Amino acid sequence: MTTTAHDAIRQQVGKIVEGIQAKDLDALRRIYAADVVSFDVEPPLQHVGVEAKLKNWARAFTLFSEVRYEVRDLTLTVGDDIAFGHCFGRLSGTLGDGTATNGMWVRATFGFRKIEGAWLIVHDQASVPLDMPSGRGVVDLEP
Template sequence: MTSDVEQIQTVVKAVEAAMEAKDVDRLLARYTADAVTFDLAPPLRRVGQEALDAEGLAAWFAGFDGPVHYAVVDLEVTAGEDVAFCHALNRMASTPNGSPEGFVMWFRMTAGLRKEDGRWRIAHEHTSTPFHMDGSFRAATDLEP
């Protein structure tokens, strides 16, 4: 039997293959029905069905030429009996439609998980990039670990 930490690692890292395949259903299956997400893109917060927007996610995937490469790096998990939290650095790379070249971007991820009916699901997820505090307020998407 796998440990809770191993199960949580599997849930969190399932994003890698799902992003590569642009598999909306597999991505959204990782979340609770009442999930709260603080994503890189606006708005500031999404809750429940807004966070589980399959149509919006499919439209976002359609904006890329080819796969969206994704890696969860340095994942750290702390698990209790029915709640857990984790954090990692994530790397995303792809080529937007019509762009002559692709991009690579690192960002931070923190998630809170809840065990429901014996299965771990993401109840809260926060992704962010630092920003330059030099007055430009530019997102620091060129950072690497």
């Protein structure tokens, strides 16, 4: 566990924020491993491969004329070539019709692997708590 590895991974998370806010799929592509597996909040149960992950982001970007992404409480555990982190994330902004939205907070988990000297995301998961009696996601919680 080294400070430089922690810093490099935090920089990668910062690049996620920048890429999302710029709606820059090429920038996001450089952060994910080619074989990334993503468990996102929308179907299907998993998105496999960087193209599937980017397709998911592209769909999200079509909803927004301006998009913001916020990360809170990022915690990392770093080994020599494997790391994981968790945080809260919120996608918000202005929708295509001009409506401002505060979005919703999700629980986010990242798995990183050091590949050819770069920390890349090999797994991510975004989720919301479930209200068991109704079977619906709870999307109005704040961290």
